[in-house]
Amino acid sequence: MPPFSRLRPYRSPALALAIVLLIGVGVATIWSIRGFSRGTEWLEHTYQVIARIEATESAVRTAESTARAYRLTDNPQQQAEYLAAVPVALQHAADLVALTVDNRGQHQRARQLQQRVQARLGEIARLVELQNRQGAEQARVATLTSSGIGLMQGITVLAGEMRHVEQQLLAQRRVAIAGRASLLTGFIVLGIVLPMVLLGLLLRGLARENLRSRELEREARNAMQALENAAVVSGRLSEQRRALGIYAGLLQSCESLPEAMQVTAQVIGQLLPNAGGRCYAMRASENIAETAARFGWESVASAGRLEPSDCWALRRGQPHRVGAGHGHVVCAHLQFADAPPDAWALCLPLAAQGTALGLLHLNGAQPLGTEDVGVIEAVAEQLSLAMANLQLRETLRVQSLRDPLTGLFNRRFLEENLQRELLRCERRGLPLSVLMIDVDHFKRFNDEYGHAAGDALLAAIGATLRASTRGEDLACRYGGEEFTVVLPEIGREAALQRGEEIRLAIAATTAAHMGRTVGPTTASLGIASFPADAAAPDTLLDRADTALYRAKANGRDRIELARAGDARSASPADAVLQSR
Numbered sequence: 001m002p003p004f005s006r007l008r009p010y011r012s013p014a015l016a017l018a019i020v021l022l023i024g025v026g027v028a029t030i031w032s033i034r035g036f037s038r039g040t041e042w043l044e045h046t047y048q049v050i051a052r053i054e055a056t057e058s059a060v061r062t063a064e065s066t067a068r069a070y071r072l073t074d075n076p077q078q079q080a081e082y083l084a085a086v087p088v089a090l091q092h093a094a095d096l097v098a099l100t101v102d103n104r105g106q107h108q109r110a111r112q113l114q115q116r117v118q119a120r121l122g123e124i125a126r127l128v129e130l131q132n133r134q135g136a137e138q139a140r141v142a143t144l145t146s147s148g149i150g151l152m153q154g155i156t157v158l159a160g161e162m163r164h165v166e167q168q169l170l171a172q173r174r175v176a177i178a179g180r181a182s183l184l185t186g187f188i189v190l191g192i193v194l195p196m197v198l199l200g201l202l203l204r205g206l207a208r209e210n211l212r213s214r215e216l217e218r219e220a221r222n223a224m225q226a227l228e229n230a231a232v233v234s235g236r237l238s239e240q241r242r243a244l245g246i247y248a249g250l251l252q253s254c255e256s257l258p259e260a261m262q263v264t265a266q267v268i269g270q271l272l273p274n275a276g277g278r279c280y281a282m283r284a285s286e287n288i289a290e291t292a293a294r295f296g297w298e299s300v301a302s303a304g305r306l307e308p309s310d311c312w313a314l315r316r317g318q319p320h321r322v323g324a325g326h327g328h329v330v331c332a333h334l335q336f337a338d339a340p341p342d343a344w345a346l347c348l349p350l351a352a353q354g355t356a357l358g359l360l361h362l363n364g365a366q367p368l369g370t371e372d373v374g375v376i377e378a379v380a381e382q383l384s385l386a387m388a389n390l391q392l393r394e395t396l397r398v399q400s401l402r403d404p405l406t407g408l409f410n411r412r413f414l415e416e417n418l419q420r421e422l423l424r425c426e427r428r429g430l431p432l433s434v435l436m437i438d439v440d441h442f443k444r445f446n447d448e449y450g451h452a453a454g455d456a457l458l459a460a461i462g463a464t465l466r467a468s469t470r471g472e473d474l475a476c477r478y479g480g481e482e483f484t485v486v487l488p489e490i491g492r493e494a495a496l497q498r499g500e501e502i503r504l505a506i507a508a509t510t511a512a513h514m515g516r517t518v519g520p521t522t523a524s525l526g527i528a529s530f531p532a533d534a535a536a537p538d539t540l541l542d543r544a545d546t547a548l549y550r551a552k553a554n555g556r557d558r559i560e561l562a563r564a565g566d567a568r569s570a571s572p573a574d575a576v577l578q579s580r
């Protein structure tokens with residue numbers, strides 16, 4: 001959690017405290033303004049008192065000087081001025097008394113001053129009256145004995161004292177006003193700074209809140225995206241699971257390895273459209289893995305055939321991945337040099353019960369997800385199982401069609417395939433010959449050397465027949481010591497020649513048994529050809545068999561061709577053939 005969130009519980013109390021402080025600052029400011037205002041009023045009051053003291057003193061002096069001028073000039077104008085000055089002085093003295101009621105000391109002094117002013121004005125009034133009654137000269141003589149000078153000095157001294165006191169008050173009030181002005185300034189500054197700090201803190205808090213909400217919004221968006229991605233991955237996984245289920249079913253229905261490989265290629269192409277690759281099948285006889293199917297677009301070229309030593313997966317028997325952060329040990333069958341920068345390659349061995357059956361190779365330039373690797377591993381596992389099953393089936397099939405002693409096809413295989421070969425040759429207008437071969441006096445051989453030695457010789461004769469026939473020929477063990485060779489596209493004459501070669505080869509065949517060589521022995525052969533002797537498989541075999549009997553009857557170790565006369569039975573098709 002960011003620090004802002006930790007401070008959140010303290011935000012409301014802090015805000016309340018700031019508001020209280022602000023109110024306090026406001027109240028203090030108002031109080032200071034009022035105090036400042038009161039101080040100013042007192043200052044003005046002091047000035048008024050000082051002005052009134054001076055006015056009183058001045059008015060008394062005016063009355064005094066105009067009365068003196070009247071005495072000296074006897075001019076009524078001067079008397080009038082004197083008479084005007086007297087009430088002014090009295091009024092000023094009375095005003096001063098009224099102005100100083102707030103200050104006891106000054107008030108007493110003001111009253112004394114008023115009394116002295118009244119006394120002084122009374123003295124002047126007595127002299128003016130004397131002048132009016134007895135003349136100016138009499139008044140001037142009286143002046144010499146009057147107490148006017150002393151009274152006036154008393155007024156001046158008292159007025160000076162009062163002024164001094166007022167000056168002191170003035171200085172004190174100025175200091176008090178200056179103090180209040182500073183306090184007021186302080187409160188005003190505080191009143192400006194505090195809201196600004198508060199506003200700054202609030203703005204900072206809001207900015208951080210905004211940032212946090214944007215972060216939360218981004219996180220929510222990311223979470224939504226992750227959820228959507230998970231839904232997509234989940235959908236893809238279920239689709240892949242479904243496809244794997246279908247794939248498993250398809251594999252079970254495959255009848256051959258190439259078919260299984262093709263199905264695998266199609267399924268991988270569908271599951272991973274951005275990947276390309278190959279399915280390799282091992283050719284056990286050559287110890288080589290050969291491409292059996294391809295899919296997608298290959299970003300990394302891979303060889304069509306490879307030896308197990310060319311692939312690390314086949315060497316180690318476990319998946320091998322290279323590129324896109326998965327190592328740089330590249331298999332020899334890959335050409336990584338020409339691949340795009342982000343290319344990757346994945347090889348998975350196809351194996352069952354420790355036997356390498358093939359290789360599944362994928363590559364691409366788009367990143368491969370973990371779930372994709374899981375799917376590929378599942379495909380490889382299923383394909384390995386299917387390959388093992390198919391191989392087992394093939395082995396069983398071969399075993400069911402081959403004679404275990406000689407390795408030749410068995411009679412069932414002969415019967416199943418002779419018809420097909422006949423039809424093929426008939427379609428193409430080609431002949432076909434059948435050789436029935438029977439080992440001579442084999443009972444005697446068995447009796448002389450033992451049944452096991454007979455088995456060994458029969459196995460050796462089987463090998464001789466395999467070596468004496470072409471890939472398209474069918475060399476079969478018909479039963480016991482009797483063999484059949486079907487020679488497609490071979491007519492009577494050529495069959496005779498091939499039969500002779502076979503007879504000679506059998507006559508030269510020996511077998512090693514219990515540390516000694518047994519054989520050789522001879523064999524008799526009967527040959528029947530299509531279309532000359534028969535058209536149906538059974539009849540053809542019968543005719544060859546009949547010819548064989550004749551060879552036996554004529555002394556063995558020889559070949560007899562079927563003759564028209566020695567037909568023992570004929571199928572409807574042969575009847576048609578013989579009537580031609």
Ligand SMILES: Nc1nc2c(ncn2[C@@H]2O[C@H](COP(=O)(O)OP(=O)(O)OP(=O)(O)O)[C@@H](O)[C@H]2O)c(=O)[nH]1
Nearest residue numbers: 438439440441442443444446451452454455480481
């Ligand atoms: N060792 C061995 N002998 C077999 C096998 N199948 C058949 N035989 C023997 O082959 C012998 C065939 O004898 P016959 O049919 O009388 O014919 P033959 O002795 O070969 O004489 P001809 O055919 O007239 O030359 C029998 O003794 C069978 O037991 C086999 O799988 N192994």
